[in-house]
Amino acid sequence: MLKSAISVVRLSGPNCLDIASRFLHLENPKPRYAYHRAFYIKDNMLDDVVAIYYKTPYSYTGEDMLEIFFHGNPLIVEKAVEALVEYGCSFASPGEFTKRAFLNGKMTLDEASSVELLINATTEKAIENALGILKGKFSNFIEELRKDFIKIIANIEADIEFGYEDIEPLNIDEIKKELEDLAKRLESFYSKLREQSFLYDGIKIAIVGKPNVGKSSLFNALLQKRRSIVSDIPGTTRDYVEDRLELNGFPVKLIDTAGIRKTDDPIEKEGIDIALEHMKEAHVVLFVVDGSNELDEEDYFIYDIVKSLNTFVVLNKSDLGINTKTLDFFKNDAIIISIRNQENLECLKNKILNMMDLAEDGIYVSKRNRFLIAKALGSLREAALQDKTEIMMLYIREALDYLEEILGLITDENVLDEIFSTFCIGK
């Protein structure tokens, strides 16, 4: 524990009032009211604190809650926590407060998950996205969709139950069309959903190429600072260098690898091996070539490795003129830049985002939620194909179940544990 100005101990559960009375000598506190009190262990005053009591269900977890603001001396806080544990409190496991909030119906599952994202977000865009989900950007859409589902269900059920009576016979083609329309809406929503790991864990970009083509210059240019040592001597970057930058709000881990060439130098060799590893792990590989020269054996050697990866060919040194033979070899797949003249660097960034399908704005959600939406879409499409209404209903129910699973209306304990255990702190 580090020193800080204030350190907050948060308690949740039915004994909060008793704890307030015992440790703070605070009787019947008014909810959501800050009390300036002393914290006592037995009869000894430990610290001068501020405490807030939250009454169920109007608290983060939905349970009775007590927050005690201590002075940020680790010694004080440790002693306080020790006393509380002795009293019967236990440490919150990762994500426990949020899990309780979910289980007490304070949040939908997707909202609860977004709390963790909010905590771990490293860019403004990532914060904005997590907040959007926390405020229901995702669940509201699903809720809207569910309401339309229910209208369709009512029509189908009425036809099954009362079809022989005095009601308009169900037009199955019309119902199918309505289901298809729903599917289209869901599909267009789905197309806005992006894998959240790019926004929260970041995009990994590796810069590769033979020595002295300008990899480190590109690295510095993208970072907009001097990070890698640049020289005319091939093999200057022997170890890899990595740094973080933000690309359109996405955290990027940019890796400048050692130049790849055939070498007997064991250190350089090791660097090259690491470079190869990085390439394979990267979301994007920037393969830098000296565009002013003809390609040589080493370029071809590297190209053979990277062409099956998510690779951009970057023809650098356009300020020295572009070699037409080199250009022809890559046809239109290469991006021509000049780091010296800062040319086309923005274009390169956009191309990267385009390739990652991240250029257009979207909602960044977990793999699980994207998967569930895809499953719901599949069931919905299947429903629209059925001629028997009772089978149609089964698929509609299945689609609805997937949507409800996102909100956490339906789920199983394993999924819950998995979701909440990804929290790295008690919140």
Add this chain to the structure above:
Amino acid sequence: MKFDVVIVGAGHAGIEAAIAASKLCNSVGLFTINIDNIGQMSCNPAIGGIAKSIVVREIDILGGEMAKAIDVTGIQFKMLNRRKGEAVWAPRAQADKLKYKEYMKKTLMGIPNIYLIQDEVIDVLVRNDEVVGVKTKLGIKYECKAAVVTTGTFLNGKIFIGDKVFSGGRAWEPASTNLDEFYKRYGFAMKRFKTGTPARLDKRTINFDELEKAPGDEPAPKFSLFSEPRGSYWFNPGKKQIDCYITYTNPKTHEIIRKNLHRTALYGGLIKGVGPRYCPSIEDKVVKFESKAQHQIFLEPEGEDTIEVYPNGLSTSLPEDIQQEMYRTIKGLENVVLIRPAYAIEYDIVDPLELYPTLETKKIKGLFHAGNFNGTTGYEEAAGQGILAGINAGLRAIGKEPIILPRSLSYIGLMAEDLTTKEIVEPYRLFTSRSEYRLSVRQDNAPERLLELSHNLGLLNKEDYSLAKELLNGVKYYVDYYKSQKTIVNLGENPKPYTLAQIIAIEGIEKIKEFGFDTPQNPYIKDETEIILKYEYYIEKEKKLNEKLRMFEHVKLPPDMDYENVKGLTKEAIEKLKKLKPATIAQAKNIDGITPASISAILIHMGILG
């Protein structure tokens, strides 16, 4: 006098209760106000229909009588939803109502350990919170170990015809007016429900010539596996049936209704009870569906030896003179004479939340309730509860534990669970949409679901059990056989090997004849094999969906929750929620008419969703 089990009331619930109990214990006393009206069809002379037919076939496998009775006394048989998938098919039959009740009376009189007593039960005798007997109007006390109360619409029944109100349990029959004292004494929650029935028309005054005929189906479906021809759910071809007729109301009919709305018992404010939305009176339909120019009416003969015709869709509580005027605006009814006017009826029920899913009351051991007295509507619903209550009363009498029928196994069980765990605010009718097991719990597979259970309880005679068992073995044989046989066929794409089971699932069972394979001879085995193969995949899917855990059910709802301000709630939902004040989301979900959408609306309002 002493009986093992006493049954109060000999309607559709009481009959099945008595028969079931008689198989389990030594003696059953069946009490009725009038033994000539045993098994009377108070309203529509029909048995079966969507969801209800499933119950009738369950009763059949549980050794009950309803299915056999309608097969013998039915005058028209139809398979509803025939254009849809087999899973939602539903047999329905018109009954000859006089023959039906005669059949029931004879059947009961043929069971040696059932004793019919014509007297009114006015009190239940209790010792240490256990039933020990009943007391009748004549002051006689009968001892018993268990009692099943099935008062139907008779408990404090009040009949309304326009502004005329009189006491009665059914058209001009005396109500039961004393038993409620007992329930009040023991603090049972009671409710007032209402229902209605149309006039009965003089057949000779109806002009059928220009009306659309509604004939029965050929082949005609039957309800019992054990009626002739045994081992089939279909009559032999050429079953003699009568026709029903179809006519329609028109703007003139509606005008008369609107002009006289204030004179109906309901809209005039006389009736306080809650009626079912599912069988609305004609004035309800005219008021609620203002834009509809006509409403369909089925004219259903009530039997071969009577001139009474039942106009299905024309129940009303208008005064008798207006009824006649209104009916006469309808095509074919220009000169109609009413034998008996339409009326509405209001009656006491005990809230079924007072019961366990065994249908035993929580307050008094050995006391069971069944039928309309539990707030349901329909002969089939009543009979289904009757058989369950009768079984459990019989089991109690011989010192055995009661049974619960799981909802995954039967509609009777589903109904018992719904009634005893969900608040009902209007008469409860079965729907297939109430069941999350619609594909696996069907009218055709009652034997598969209930045969062994029934056999273990000793409800079926030897012959019936071995017949059904043989049929089920046959189905199993053919299902396995068709799965094991492969043939190369061309179904749409290129010829490739398919199992016969796959061909049947896609094309139906007749298709395999084209490839030189035989279909089962027995119609039950053939139908069942086909349905199983067609639905197997989907039933598996249904099962998986039912295994998911439902969340949010435990979210607490404050008792002072302001439902008026919850956005997106329907008027109906607001009214029900305000009245019932559910304590949790689970309870709210369970209220009849509260949809998942209403639940979402509440959760959103509470800031839990969206």
